[in-house]
């Protein structure tokens with residue numbers, strides 16, 4: 376029962392309020408108007424959600440909370456969001472497999488279930504193209520009028536790329552990239568190890584040169600003295616977010632803009648001289664140039680548009696290769712196992728050479744079968760360091776399912792993020808009960824346990840039809856370092872040959888030490904940006920000093936790579 380004082384308080388308060396409104400009505404009109412405006416803005420900025428759509432997860436700060444978190448946490452946002460759900464008592468066992476996140480008046484569907492990701496990847500109504508069109512003009516730095524030709528080119532571009540990076544065209548690219556890499560390794564003299572101040576920067580330069588050699592052939596604009604610095608493409612990559620979001624790049628991304636200018640100028644000269652028609656130019660460069668010319672784009676403007684190709688060709692490959700080298704160099708017992716597993720391939724590939732001693736000729740097109748443990752290490756390393764968020768826009772209402780009875784409506788106009796950063800680390804997919812002899816000195820949480828056997832075993836079971844096929848299916852669906860569906864990375868096989876080919880020689884023929892003869896520690900990974908699928912080491916690899924020297928007994932080898 377209420378106390379007498381409480382009973383008498385309400386009427387007294389109302390009387391006082393009425394008196395106050397009568398004496399100064401303006402302030403009440405202002406308060407009412409502001410409240411109405413806030414409610415109206417909130418209503419206008421809250422997207423409507425159908426009951427068939429995924430459950431809504433409201434941000435802690437109304438309307439803009441998720442946007443703030445995404446801007447500040449970048450590529451870590453999805454993992455943090457997922458972990459925050461697992462920390463809530465009621466959802467401890469089952470974080471939401473798909474959720475609707477209101478972003479002001481827009482919607483984002485965040486998918487962390489491999490099964491729903493597979494369903495979304497298959498949908499023709501989810502596409503990446505709107506992002507390419509929204510950001511393409513800013514990335515290339517072209518005028519609105521110049522960009523008008525691009526929407527009509529997207530489809531032919533994607534088709535021509537896929538066709539140009541398979542079969543003989545791919546083999547020629549692989550051989551050309553590995554010829555460059557082989558020359559660098561062969562140049563390391565016995566007894567005089569290569570001193571590398573920063574392994575990450577060394578790998579970046581190596582991949583930049585090997586890849587552009589494969590793309591542009593003899594007239595490669597990245598060769599010394601042709602106007603491009605090796606650093607330019609990485610400066611451009613660093614400033615990409617500021618350029619795309621137009622956050623005063625002229626002020627805050629000056630190096631990126633300068634790098635872009637130099638690359639575009641040199642590429643413009645390359646196309647103006649029609650070097651793309653040379654027989655040693657990669658088919659992918661030739662096809663794209665032909666499409667541009669057919670649509671009336673030539674010379675300098677071609678150079679501006681085509682900056683995207685070398686950028687996408689190196690930006691993921693270099694950090695991927697860096698981490699694989701770093702992982703293996705820091706695990707001596709895994710290295711021993713790898714060397715033993717590669718012995719049959721090396722024996723079969725060795726011939727005596729009059730000029731050096733032995734030539735070892737590695738065939739790039741059979742590495743899947745001749746180097747299975749190394750391939751498994753590459754896949755496991757990618758699982759670790761790929762924080763890929765596969766992005767799509769819903770262009771027509773569509774339904775995705777989890778294959779077990781649950782379905783969700785995705786409405787046109789919303790964005791979809793499929794969080795590889797989460798699925799690559801789901802314990803339900805990747806737990807391993809076998810023994811691991813591969814712990815690394817200095818490993819950090821984000822890198823977790825390194826278990827190539829997960830992939831080795833899955834491969835073997837898939838071949839003989841054993842094991843749990845549905846578990847394998849879920850792993851495949853949750854493993855997205857190269858995206859999936861119609862936008863699946865067309866460069867994945869080229870990157871594979873570049874990385875695994877180099878690693879065969881490095882593992883078998885070379886020792887990597889920290890410069891004092893000790894095993895190098897595994898570096899820590901930096902926070903990943905939203906635009907970057909692959910983590911990079913902290914402080915751009917500062918402190919990753921190594922020496923790469925010929926192993927005893929392998930001093931006389933010349934490495935040759937064929938496709």
Ligand code: HEM
Pocket residue numbers: 503533536687688689691692695763765766855856857858859860861862863864865866867869870908909
């Ligand atoms: C380890 C190296 C690489 C990784 C991890 C990687 C990863 C990816 C990912 C995640 C996507 C987005 C796929 C999607 O949205 O579903 C992509 C797209 C793409 N990648 Fe790669 N990539 C690599 C190497 C390369 C190379 C070497 C090239 C070219 C020579 C290349 C060319 C492309 C192109 C053109 C696209 C756009 C495809 C489209 O829009 O349909 N990538 N890549």
